[in-house]
Amino acid sequence: MPDADLNLLNALDALLSEGNVAKAAERMGLSESAMSRTLARLREATGDQLLVRAGRGMVPTPHALALRERVRGLVHESHAVLQPADAAMDPRTLQRLFTIRANDGFIEAFAHVLVARIAKEAPGVRLRFAPKPDKDVRPLREGLIDLDVGVLGDSAGPEVRVQALYRDRFVGAVREGHPLLDEAAITPERYAACDHVVTSRHGRKEGPVDVALAALGLTRTVAVTVPSFGAALSIAAETDLVALIPASYFERLRARSTLRSFALPIAAQQITISQMWHPRMDRDPAHRWLRGVVLALCRTPAEDEVQPARDRQ
Known part of the structure; x- marks a missing residue:
């Protein structure tokens, strides 16, 4: 041969x-x-x-x-x-395409600042944002994506490297002048009595909020299910439906002046958004640089350590 x-x-x-x-x-x-x-x-x-x-x-x-x-x-x-493990790397000379898998909430909230930062520091670098239909780590293992950004899934293998980027929580979002805003207190009962628009890639109507409401003997009516947070906000802006949105997503899109957010009147767990990669990329200088840029933009404290997935569960 x-x-x-x-x-x-x-x-x-x-x-x-x-x-x-x-x-x-x-x-x-x-x-x-x-x-x-x-x-x-x-x-x-x-x-x-x-x-x-x-x-x-x-x-x-x-x-x-x-x-x-x-x-x-x-x-x-x-x-x-074919390069030293700790070789110095000048981002200004880097020619590379990175693929980042993330949901639309992260992309819409952070992609523009990430693109601007990279264009300034490494003009030869190009980004491709891939959709995140699930939490399967196979694309990381096979080198189909460089970084996976999101909530760590149960299916993540023990070898996957995980680094926390920021903590997030869900908030409610309604149009300006919504009846839910008429009174000072948004109670669980008033919240549950509204019709809701929820975001689900797989069409599921129930989630942690429904579990928390059920513990209080309450249920909510999900009138519409959409695949993206942007679609949920668009519907909430023109109707009386209540949307459930990550706080980071809403705060970075303040241009939506017709919408108001509010704290959920039920116990809602915070979620940790992380970046994940395969260990073969640990010592790659260009990949390390990209991870550092993403981490800096998300403002994670320096003491957050990189750990295998099994240590973060």
């Missing part, structure tokens, strides 16, 4: 990430003709066209789509292997 040219991996990663020969050539520091020759070699090596013409642009083949995330993981792994 002939030896594979591992330099082709970097070129393949650039081509599949950019979807454009000229942009991939610029990213690799090559001429466009040299990158075209490299694409021809890759087609020969893989037995697939990889990128095909579609109008004025190019689109990946199904085989290329299947390879894209695997190739990116392999490139990152090879870079980590």
Whole structure:
């Protein structure tokens, strides 16, 4: 079996990430003709066209789509292997795409400040925010994502590294002038008597709030279930429905001047939002830099230590 040219991996990663020969050539520091020759070699090596013409642009083949995330993981792994574990890293020279998986609450509250910070410190870095349909850690293990941001799930493996970013809590949100705001005290009874809009990726209507209400002999009516906090707020802004929203999300979106938040009149546990990654990325300088930026933006105290998932449960 002939030896594979591992330099082709970097070129393949650039081509599949950019979807454009000229942009991939610029990213690799090559001429466009040299990158075209490299694409021809890759087609020969893989037995697939990889990128095909579609109008004025190019689109990946199904085989290329299947390879894209695997190739990116392999490139990152090879870079980590072929450098000193504690090598210094200048963010200004970093050329890398990071994929962060997070729910819409974190993305809408923090993504804009994260993007601005990275554009200033590391203009060659690009971010991809991936949806978070569940808490499966398989994408971390397989290198499909670089960071997973959210609440630690029960399915997290013992090897996953976890670092707390900030504490959060849920608050109620209603439109300005909502009847619930007419009186000084929002009691559990008045809260439960309202119709509610809840956020659930899987369409579930019940959660910890319902458990707390049930302990008081109360139930609430869930009139609408939506997949995102933004959709819940949009509905609450135009109706008498009450939304349940993370406080951090609401506070960072104060532009929604037609909405008011209030503390829940029931016992509600705080939640810890963490960033999680696979241990193979522990010593990678670029990944460490990214984690530091995310941590600084979320203002977690320095004494929060990184621990395996099993120690955080």
